[in-house]
Amino acid sequence: MASHNQLLLSNFLPAFIFISVVSFVVQTVLSGTVGVNYGRLADNLPPPPQVVQLLQSQGVSRVKIFDTDAAVLSALGGSGISVTVAMPNEQLSSAAADQSFTDTWVQSNILPYHPNTIVDTVAVGNEVFADSANTAFLVPAMKNLYASLVKYGVASTTKVSSPIAMGALQTSYPPSSGSFEPGLVEPVMKPMLEFLQQTGSFFMANVYPFFAYIGNTDTISLDYALLRDNGGNVDGNNGLVYKSLFDAQLDAVYAAITALGFPEMKVVVGETGWPSIGDEGEIGASVENAAAYNGNLVRRVLTGGGTPLRPDVPIDVYLFALFNENQKPGPTSERNYGLFYPNEEKVYDIPLTAAALGVASSKRKVAAAPVHRHRHHSGETWCVANEKAGAEKLQAALDYACGEGGADCRPIQPGATCHDPDTIRAHASFAFNSYYQKNARRSGSCYFGGAAYVVTHLPKFGTCNFATRD
Numbered sequence: 001m002a003s004h005n006q007l008l009l010s011n012f013l014p015a016f017i018f019i020s021v022v023s024f025v026v027q028t029v030l031s032g033t034v035g036v037n038y039g040r041l042a043d044n045l046p047p048p049p050q051v052v053q054l055l056q057s058q059g060v061s062r063v064k065i066f067d068t069d070a071a072v073l074s075a076l077g078g079s080g081i082s083v084t085v086a087m088p089n090e091q092l093s094s095a096a097a098d099q100s101f102t103d104t105w106v107q108s109n110i111l112p113y114h115p116n117t118i119v120d121t122v123a124v125g126n127e128v129f130a131d132s133a134n135t136a137f138l139v140p141a142m143k144n145l146y147a148s149l150v151k152y153g154v155a156s157t158t159k160v161s162s163p164i165a166m167g168a169l170q171t172s173y174p175p176s177s178g179s180f181e182p183g184l185v186e187p188v189m190k191p192m193l194e195f196l197q198q199t200g201s202f203f204m205a206n207v208y209p210f211f212a213y214i215g216n217t218d219t220i221s222l223d224y225a226l227l228r229d230n231g232g233n234v235d236g237n238n239g240l241v242y243k244s245l246f247d248a249q250l251d252a253v254y255a256a257i258t259a260l261g262f263p264e265m266k267v268v269v270g271e272t273g274w275p276s277i278g279d280e281g282e283i284g285a286s287v288e289n290a291a292a293y294n295g296n297l298v299r300r301v302l303t304g305g306g307t308p309l310r311p312d313v314p315i316d317v318y319l320f321a322l323f324n325e326n327q328k329p330g331p332t333s334e335r336n337y338g339l340f341y342p343n344e345e346k347v348y349d350i351p352l353t354a355a356a357l358g359v360a361s362s363k364r365k366v367a368a369a370p371v372h373r374h375r376h377h378s379g380e381t382w383c384v385a386n387e388k389a390g391a392e393k394l395q396a397a398l399d400y401a402c403g404e405g406g407a408d409c410r411p412i413q414p415g416a417t418c419h420d421p422d423t424i425r426a427h428a429s430f431a432f433n434s435y436y437q438k439n440a441r442r443s444g445s446c447y448f449g450g451a452a453y454v455v456t457h458l459p460k461f462g463t464c465n466f467a468t469r470d
Contacts, residue, residue, distance in 0.1 A: 032301040032314035034352055035062030035084075036339070037271055038072070042325040044342040048075035051322070054344055055081055059353035064270065064318045066126065068109035077116040084121040084270075084318075085109065087145065089134055092125050096140035102148040111152060119158050122149075123270065127165040127206060129184065138162060139191045146199055159201040162192070163270035166207060166249060169256055174235040175242065175309065178252030179259055193262045205253045206271040209245040209293070210333075214283050220245060226274075226289060227296035240308040246272070246297060251309040266313065272297065273320035275333035276347050282333050288441050288454050291348035292381050294319055294339070295456025302354045345388065349455040357457075380468050383436035383446035384459050385428035397448035398428045407434035411464070418464035426461040428452075433459065437467050 038051065046054070048071045055063060056079065064084040065072055076083055087095060087105065094101045110119055124142045128134045142160050149155035166172065168189075171179045180189050196203060213225040223230040227244040234241050242248045250267065257265050274293035278285025297317065306313040324338035324347065338347055351357045385394055402409035411418035412427045419427075432452045439445040446454050459466045 030314045031304040031354060033062060033316045034060075034298050034301055035064060035316075035318040036060050036322045036352075037273075037318050037320045038063045038065050038322045039320075039325050039328075040065075040069070040072075040323075041327045042323065042342060043327060045323055045325075046342065046344060048072045050344075052076060052079050052081065054340070055079075055322075059355065062120075062318070063322075064123070070112075073109075073113045073117050073119075076118075077113060080118070082118040082120040084123055085119055086123040086126060087141070089125045089128060089131065092128065092134050092137040092141045095124070095144055096137040099144045099147055102141070102144040103151065105145070106148040106152055106154070110149070110154060110158065114154055115157070119154075121159045121161055121201075123204065124160060124162045126163050127167075128162060129168050129188075130165065135184070135188055138188055139195060142192065142195055146195075155199075160199060161196065161201050161204040161268070163204045163206050166205070166211075166253075169252060171256075172249060172252035174237055175248045175251035176235050176237040176240070176255050178255030180256045185260065190260055193257060193260060193265060197262060197265065202266040202268045203253070203257060204268050204270040205250070207246060207249045207253075207269050208272060209249060210274050210284065212245060212249065214281075214285075217283055222284060222289070225284070226292040227300055228292065235308075242308060244300070246300075247307045250315070251307045254307065254309050269315070269317040271320040272317055273337045275336045276324075276338075277336040278333040279331045282331060285333050285336070287348050288381055288446065290337075291350055291454040291456050295348075295350035295381075298350060298352060299357060299456075302357055346453060348453050349384070351457060380458070381441055381454050381456055382459050382466055382468070383429075383432045383452050384455055385425045385432055386451055386453050387425050389449075389451040391424050393449065393451050394424050394428045397451040398424070398431050401428075401431040401435045401448070405431075405435045407431045407438065408467075409434065418461070420462045426464070429459055429461060430464060430466065433466050 036055070045051070052075045061080065062082050063076070066086045067088060068085045073083070073085070091105070095105065110122075113119065122145060124145060125134065125138060128138050142162060146155060146160045149158055149160070168180055168184055169178060170181045171177050193203065209225045213220050213222065221230060224233070225245045227246060230243065232241045232243045233248065242251075250269065253267050257267070274290040275282070275285040276287045276290040301315045301317055304314065305311060306315060319339065321337045321339070323340050323342055324336050326335055326342075328334040339350070340346055387394075401407040409431050410416060412430050413419060418430050428451070432446065432448060436446045446452050
């Protein structure tokens with residue numbers, strides 16, 4: 001392949017919506033919120049003030065941490081970023097035994113930062129039921145902590161909840177049959193839901209379609225798990241159609257809560273994500289799939305609406321996680337859920353805000369029939385050049401893609417449709433994407449030694465149209 005200056009190998013499109021109606025209804029669909037879990041089980045992460053700058057640069061206004069680290073809470077002060085802090089599982093027994101413990105805890109971990117740092121929630125424990133010894137302590141600890149927040153005048157701005165894993169459900173399919181494990185119902189679930197209702201708080205659930213998918217690849221399609229276009233699944237009990245495993249899992253939680261008599265309870269998703277790397281048996285763990293899941297979920301949340309069971313309740317989520325964490329135990333995937341590498345480079349590029357998606361914070365929707373809309377690109381991924389790789393590395397990768405790699409580089413030749421803009425980044429992006437799509441978006445086909453990465457929004461360089469696999 002010749003150099004970039006010697007590539008000599010041989011926008012507006014109107015979208016028409018036809019609406020035929022006698023009458024129509026205009027309604028407002030409120031969007032949800034997207035936050036990020038900021039875990040720190042690593043020895044190579046940036047200092048907290050630098051992390052806050054990164055969050056601000058990405059438009060992230062909500063974070064969740066797993067402790068009450070003083071450096072993190074101080075760095076968040078004055079940033080406008082709200083934070084969910086955590087009381088660790090090992091402190092639950094002490095918190096349940098005596099309010100004096102939670103008084104001291106609030107004095108040490110909340111009051112020194114209030115109100116400069118916006119602590120909007122305290123997560124009491126995390127997936128507590130994984131250790132049955134802690135189960136009996138959970139609700140008493142929550143009640144004592146709330147009493148302490150009231151005592152020091154911060155209960156009106158700081159809620160109390162506890163992240164619950166999907167393992168607390170006995171049944172999750174079909175979604176309308178969702179139910180909690182019987183042994184948890186009377187001792188902890190009902191009392192916790194009563195407490196949350198009385199204090200105006202919310203239920204917090206950790207929802208991971210990835211785990212359900214890798215355990216059931218014979219019955220769950222990857223498109224369904226990644227929120228891509230698919231035929232959907234019908235809940236035989238009520239006829240509701242589910243287009244994603246995420247919605248189905250979230251509605252199973254809503255159904256379980258409703259079955260216990262709390263139909264108005266809001267559910268916040270405390271963790272959800274998809275790993276970019278996994279062990280051999282962790283089917284589906286890849287950069288492309290992580291970008292697709294998180295990118296499609298963000299779009300799903302920010303463009304408004306709820307689940308089939310709760311269509312008018314906006315979805316609030318915290319993505320897991322901000323960084324890859326090299327000291328997390330367990331399989332390889334556990335260390336590779338991050339949106340960013342520790343050096344702050346993106347593992348893949350997805351929008352995290354409504355502005356980046358190009359949508360309003362709430363949208364007006366016309367309910368009418370029939371409606372014919374132009375095709376959108378939900379579920380698609382593309383491959384683009386990483387300009388941080390430098391011109392020399394991009395050129396070498398471009399030469400490979402257009403030569404040995406077999407990418408279709410005819411459109412970027414002089415005078416062809418994608419020659420302009422005549423930049424190494426634009427030409428390399430086109431070539432990389434051609435190679436990526438030709439190779440069916442397989443894991444590793446958008447890397448080029450770090451010169452490329454996956455994106456979930458349609459790349460735009462001049463008037464050039466980027467190919468998809470379809």
